[in-house]
Amino acid sequence: MKIATYNVNGIRSRLPVLLKWLAESAPDIACLQELKAPQDAFPLDEIKASGYEALWKGQKSWNGVAILAKKHLAITERKNELPGDTDDEQSRYLEAEVSGIIIGCIYLPNGNPFPGPKFEYKLSWMSRLHKHASELLEQDKPVILTGDFNVIPEEMDVYNPERVKDDALFQPESRNAFQDILNLGFTDTLRNLFPEEKIYTYWDYFRNAYNRNSGMRIDHFLVNSLTLPGVKSGGVDKHVRGWEKTSDHAPVWIEVE
DNA sequence: ATGCCTGCTTGCAGCAGA
Numbered sequence: 244m245k246i247a248t249y250n251v252n253g254i255r256s257r258l259p260v261l262l263k264w265l266a267e268s269a270p271d272i273a274c275l276q277e278l279k280a281p282q283d284a285f286p287l288d289e290i291k292a293s294g295y296e297a298l299w300k301g302q303k304s305w306n307g308v309a310i311l312a313k314k315h316l317a318i319t320e321r322k323n324e325l326p327g328d329t330d331d332e333q334s335r336y337l338e339a340e341v342s343g344i345i346i347g348c349i350y351l352p353n354g355n356p357f358p359g360p361k362f363e364y365k366l367s368w369m370s371r372l373h374k375h376a377s378e379l380l381e382q383d384k385p386v387i388l389t390g391d392f393n394v395i396p397e398e399m400d401v402y403n404p405e406r407v408k409d410d411a412l413f414q415p416e417s418r419n420a421f422q423d424i425l426n427l428g429f430t431d432t433l434r435n436l437f438p439e440e441k442i443y444t445y446w447d448y449f450r451n452a453y454n455r456n457s458g459m460r461i462d463h464f465l466v467n468s469l470t471l472p473g474v475k476s477g478g479v480d481k482h483v484r485g486w487e488k489t490s491d492h493a494p495v496w497i498e499v500e
Numbered sequence: 501a502t503g504c505c506t507g508c509t510t511g512c513a514g515c516a517g518a
Contacts, residue, residue: 252506252507252517253506253507253508255507255508256506256507256508257507277507277517279507279508280508303508303509304507304508304509304515304516305508305515305516305517353516353517353518354518355516355517355518393518395518407518410518411518412518445518447504447505447517447518448504448505448506448517449503449504449505450503450504450505451504452505459518461518490506491505491506491517491518
């Protein structure tokens with residue numbers, strides 16, 4: 244079972260790149276973030292023609308998340324919002340069960356500028372995620388939380404830590420909240436597979452960042468202890484970031500037995 | 501300190517992204 248996450252940065256303008264990547268990488272399950280499209284603008288026909296069923300939660304202009312699963316897999320929606328704040332209208336969380344695995348698709352708030360209300364929203368969202376993640380562990384099922392966490396976990400996860408010292412993605416509060424979720428009983432799978440390697444999943448559009456490899460690792464796979472022994476491999480489809488009309492994120496994937 | 505680039509909007513310049 245190959246599971247992937249990809250922040251597409253606009254599913255409508257990214258559709259050719261998305262379909263090309265799906266055909267090449269052929270994940271069984273793909274979590275997408277930043278659809279930047281309202282609910283009725285999701286390109287379901289094209290996704291189906293590529294062999295996938297889809298659940299999605301759109302929103303005009305910003306945010307938006309989707310979970311794709313190959314047609315032969317039964318996919319059941321569990322949640323389309325993160326519990327804990329009925330006033331939160333941002334489409335940032337989608338949860339499904341596929342083949343007995345609970346999949347949480349996450350588009351965690353960016354939180355910039357720091358400090359400020361957007362950063363407070365980020366921390367509050369992470370606190371809600373912490374509570375929900377702990378409840379998911381009580382299900383005694385395989386759990387995978389994946390997506391754009393907008394958190395740089397460690398200094399080795401960014402090209403130049405000094406450049407992000409005032410960035411919401413690298414604040415101690417953000418990193419500690421991420422670690423607190425791991426401490427519930429989750430493993431940062433890519434880091435676990437490659438303890439010493441420089442791994443980036445995002446390169447910004449400015450300053451020729453991709454060609455200079457000025458990147459960050461902010462898209463993550465968190466797996467619980469029932470899932471971890473089955474993890475066989477993982478990686479970043481870095482070359483996709485070099486395609487024409489590409490997202491500023493690259494797809495990330497793991498293979499689980 | 502700011503803009504760099506890109507996608508989106510009942511838009512045509514301004515916002516958000518990270």
